[in-house]
Amino acid sequence: MNIEKGGGIIHSINDKGELLPEEMDTINRLTELPIHSLNLEAIAAATNVYRVAQGLRNKMEQEVLSRYGLSWTAFSMLYDMWIWEAVETRKLATSAGVSKATVSNITKTLENKNLCYRKSDATDKRLTYVVLTEKGREIMEVLYPLFHKGEVEVFSELTVDEQKILSNLLRIVIRSNHF
Template identity: 75%
Template sequence: MRWVNIHLFNEDGELLPEEMETINQLTKIPIHSLNLDAIAVVTNVYRVAQGLRNKMEREVLSEYGLSWTAFSMLYDLWIWESIETKKLAESAGVSKATVSNITKTLERKELCYRKSDTRDRRMTFVALTDKGKQVMEKLYPRFHVGEIEIVSGLSIDEQKSMTKLLRKVIRENHF
């Protein structure tokens, strides 16, 4: 099965005729009944998310041996200091099993530790170690430079507009 070549968007992010024909062939749905704007938005958001993740893992996080998800968890711990595993999973957008696996790796690196709630032993919290805090204090400024680079082609007004629109999608879909 052939997939839509997502690299055929023009500079305005619109689907090109070749892409529309590919979609038509794949879906056997008349092209006029497809919402091409929705396809373009979702495909571009996906490409940006994947590109951002790959760039940051390759250029910033690899030096610390961190994946995107491990960094996301450390970031949450850096902000909150200690967080219950269920909430950490929700915040990072992963399962509790993934939190458990990544926490084990981060514990081996001495960046965090687990502790049980003294009142309810079923609840487990993950907390940042001093070493984890030091790593985040060194890492985050470099990460932020990457964030700036990624949006450097947009004006401040375009960045604010994009933020507003993406937050609307997040709110409406309860992401």
């Protein structure tokens, strides 16, 4: 089935009619606008990536992270420290998608919980690293398997091959946009 506007096809629905109700509502609203080159596929991709990201974040905060008194961003920072040992604050901000001020505030909270500490670079005092404590490492070793279980649940309807395809497509978007 094709949805047309101004004599041109602006969206094709596959044989299974797999559009979400929200996508149909969006299409119905946007086709009313005087936009001549509406790319509904790009809109659908962006909207669905956002919905999955928000859904994953909400699920993990409610089902896993809240037990440890952690927000998504705090967990992201702990995860980066767990993987890379010491992480420079600018890299933490970029990785978590937040400002350096947010990193500073969350670092204070994590320091108060004895999960990390700050240290200055030995050669360049302008650089500050955040380092996981032993307690932080122990928490991550317990927390990450629970977190991973939630990740697996979110994508359980996809085959392993579909998960690989999705990952590869998202990598293309990440690289081409320097995210």
